Amino acid sequence: MSAEECFRLKESEVRIEHSLNKNEEKFAIRRIKTVQQALQKLGIHCSLDEVPNIALLGSGGGERAMVGLLGSLVQLEKAGFLDLILYLSGVSGSTWCMASLYQEPDWSTKLEAVKDKIIKRLSGPAVSWTDAFAKLKKYYYEKDNFSLTDFWAAMVVTTYVKEIDEHTLTEQWSQQSQDPFPIYTVIDKKCKQEKEADPWLEFTTQEAGYSLIGAFLRASSFGSQIEKGSMVKKQPEIDILFLQALCGSALADGEELVKFIWQKIKDFFKHMFPHIKNILQEKGQDPDSPPADTFQDVVEKLVDMNLYVLDGKDPSALDKSIRTMLIGLAGGKRQLIFQVEKLNLHNKEAAKLYMKRYTMDVCNNLSVWFKLWPFDLCCSILRCATQWIWGREYNFLHNMTAKALPDPLLKSETRDYIDAGLLLNSPYFSVLRKERNVELIISLDFSDGDPFMTVKKAAEMSKEQNIPFPEVIIPPEDPPKDFYVFEGQKVPTVIHIPLFNVVNCGDKTEEWRKKYHTLQGPYSAEMITDLMDVAGKNITNNKENLKKVICAIVEQKKMG
Template sequence: MSEKSTISCQEIRTFPTSLLTVKILQARNIIVDDLSSGADCYVTLWLPTASKEKLRTRTVLHSSALVWNETFYFMIQNQVKNILELRIYSEDDLLFTILFDVAEVAPGERVHVTFILNLEKMKQLEVEFIMKENLDHLEKLITNDVLVSRSVSCLNVCVAKRNNKRYSKEEDNLALQVKGSYEDRWKTALESGLIECFHFHYPTYWEPELNAILQHCSSNGEQDEHRSFASLTLPLKLVSAGQEVKVALPVSEDTSLELRLHRQSCSEQLDMRLGFDLCEEEKAFLHKRKNVVSAALKSILQLKKDLLDHEVPVVAVMAAGGGCRAMTSLYGQLSGLKKLGILDCITYIGGTSGSTWAMSNLYEDSAWSQKDLGRPICKAKKHMTKNKINVFSLEHLISYQKEMTQRAEDGISTSFNDLWAVALENILHGRVNDFKLSDQQQAVNQGQNPLPLYVALSVKENHISTFDFKEWCEFSPYEVGFLKYGAFIHSEDFGSDFFMGRLMRKIPESRLCYLEALWSNILAVNFLDVWNCLSSTDESWQKLIQSKIRNIEESYVPPKSSTYLGTSWMCPDGMLFKIIRNVLTDCPLHYHIHNFLKGLHMHKDYYQDSQFSVWKDSQLDQFPNQLTPSEDDICLVDAAYFINTSCPPLLRKERKVDVILSFDYTPDNPFQSIEQTQKYCLEQGIPFPRILLCEEDMKNPRECYLFVDDENRKAPIVLHFPLVNDTFQKFKEPGVERGQYERTVPLSGHCSPYHLMNFRYSEKDFDALLKLTDYNIRNNRDKILKAISLAIEWKKMSGN
């Protein structure tokens, strides 16, 4: 039996639940140290898709034949991936962990499984499983075949606090808990004459319990969790939906505390989008932008007639990171595209790290690409050349702390990146800028500018390396989402609390500076390292910093004459040092934010879904209990921790990008990011041309390289622009030779001002880099138009 309907393009189906019976029978040959005796052993059971509680058997004492014969029950949904974790302990020492896919037990079956823990010594655990489908309990699910959102109920608990002399002497607390709920627990002081209500949201068919405990407080007001004088446990399956139930919690022989319970079903409408297609807002943008691109191409290519819809190519800019060097260079390249009339041919601009600073500045103007770029470039130049000695003045630091305090009160987890964000805002804008990511919608709502796309990496902090586990997180003015899971939320909801796809607590959208810091937080860590070297002698502090750092320009040693940020920002002594040290040591270095996937379960066939497999990055993907939906928070880092590129959003097959203008800003190894991108795409099965380079290219890179895969026209045509000073040494404009004594651009080496951590350029340095990148674009006009013409030809031949 199934029922189908559509809510926000998401399919709702109804499926029966099942009762899983797990009987832990016995273990054999579980001998620890003493060969003459067994171990004091017990087994724990954890099935996170059915309950947050970990169950356990009794402890069997000193026996080589460990017999339990204990039975446990789980109400499960077979449409999700149910992985039962069994752990065998000897006292408190973990001996073995077993992961069992419950799907191996079919409905109506009784299965006896012997888990071989050690083949040589025949250590084994015997377990019996019974699966019984429950057709009387149906559950509505919403899924994209990778993630599953389940039915959610809301329990309302109203506490009537009656007058009692005991309470006037001792302010005892009432603790309420529903394990596995979004709220988990509430606590309240028992003050006379008040009625207070609390909510618990939980998966309906988990059927958890409400635990109510009256607890004493010590004389200093601290709660003593071991001193309770009244408690109540109520299975929520006894509370029918829509009905009110009154429960008395006895306090003494003649006094009780009344709890009024009311349960209701939550809306089936999700506050997030589960799906791999583009959102409706982006589809509308593409329709409008196609008209702009078509008109521009007709003019530039001098076409006699308009291109048909299916003939209009999707051209994207793929900008890399590189601090202020990337920001300044991107301004120059976009200026060059504007002068050539090609900027109106661009549909997407992807950025990461420093390139996002230029993008976020430009998109404050809703018609920026239709205007001369001189004004935003002059504004950027003003802030790049100003003295930044006061960025961490005591006055500014106090204002930063006030803002971080307010963010904490709003429910936002603060970290070093908040300090980095407001400092970066001061550097780039010189003032508090209230602009937000969702405000950029005004710049694309008529298709008047390319759609900006930003990227970050979600990682597992501390216990798993970034190179062992990473997931792409995409940001646009419309949505923020995980590409691998096909889960997206409105950009204005990023940072708010979600549970099972429902918005639980709306938190005000952060200013854009906080996202800029997120997208470029590798700079924050490197700055932290520099400051630490200048000011700190604490060995443990130094070890903490060093464990966090991966400098993408490790070979660089700053010259004494550099305008290096570390020496221009910091005064390492006195009050300022103490305040900043407290801010940094009290908070993690990575960007943590509420996980909008929280509570969602993995679909039973998620690993076979082609969309999920495309973005598979590690073996951890085979362990659903450890994937991102199981986390309370997500940890985001700069994409440069993996690849210094903004490619993943642009390579989504739904966007159908035909031509990529790849802008690289690494002076020492200008092909590293494009080669890494090609390798990544090859491993993931994403169409991308081969990057073939000769030895001469590596020694003396040119301004532009064209990469085409003639055998696979699903692969984009790639034009790669390294950051090089090639013919610009002889020509100041395309075809115009420069004077004998005119200045060139030192991109690398100790004399170069364009190192990653330099946040202050001279006016000449800024202008030189801007003119170089502008020139490199305009000097390769013919190659760009050739790539676009080839894409049009391919699209005409394919007919779609």
């Protein structure tokens, strides 16, 4: 890189370096002293140079992951292990727990009280529809890029986390000094689908950026419009609720999630239309404007039509009704904008493409007559749903000239960011950055399905990218045990802990899995207490095993 390029990048909003942010670096130096003291309390004595860098990972899994991580952390604290953790990193549902913890200044020093507060909230009343709607309106009007993630944040995530957290990562940093360093993770959708570049994106209290590519910007600037590394248009810093939605933007993959979203949109409109009528009455509707009832009828039938097609049902009666209403709106004065091809329900992909075009056409027709708030919001939600737009933000690398960056990342004005669990349901690659020098990874796995999928996939992906990772050989056990160690020469040691296992669940592992599935609604107080207890047992039953592994790493460091 030329001297001119170096100077330009130093003055830039964007940092392109394979190095730690300076504040993270300083934090790590301070935290290592805390870790050393915690090791001494456990009877493990070593110099600062011999203290291992330990990362704790929480996988995805909706509220199961959120509660499971909380139960695990409570027992880690009781066992004297929490102060050993340098990095706490999460995917999807685990980030919901992290966000709740980091609301509290120095939460790890008063975890019992913080835990009680979180449980009380999770067991309590939901966020009111009015408050959630007001938050959605705020997202819609206060920033340039609107997507399903905004809808998901306000109308779905709030039903699980039972709050609207408008704090920011920058604010979190200003009040934390005694806790592990938090790393939230998502992926770049196009990088995943088209393999344009490494997809892993991380958020810390300092920066957001591509973990393995080495391109970052201040957390407060993420989402702002940046060209050639310079700020063009500042956007509000993303808040924690939006971050929770960005990280946990897919409780499940494939068809079921599509239906889930359309059903949520249907429920939303059911609540919203009486609200629309109140708004119009207060504003005094223009007598020449078409009736809001017509908009409501068209939109409700359009949502039903999408659900029909997803279920393979014939929507022709709905289609006929929609067209009749739109013709009535036009009054014969203008031609309707519609595709001419016919729906083929026997070809699933063709049917999906048809409904995408059909929905866009209906929205474009409606927009001719219903231009103002809140009709514009309804059409935006429908357009995002039919085009499946999640996590769309300005691309902070747009039109940069740094040769170190993959070319496709520089060209698009926006990028779409989604739940990292859709690629790998555990945030291994946030802590496998060489500059973080993590020597022990404790992986708490709250996934559905194969309890070893995350660690096996992490090993495969690491091998592809020449990232040091131990060989993963899974013993033929079903159900799994509660503690697995993978280690090797010049690689981090990985401890893998499946949530439900033969030790903490006995012969009822499958019953526990069925009781806590991912797309389930918010848990009752009893379910929360039971799940925290079973997750906590994975720590209390393995205190000596954890200590043994940590001792071995310290001894290895002493030997050089």
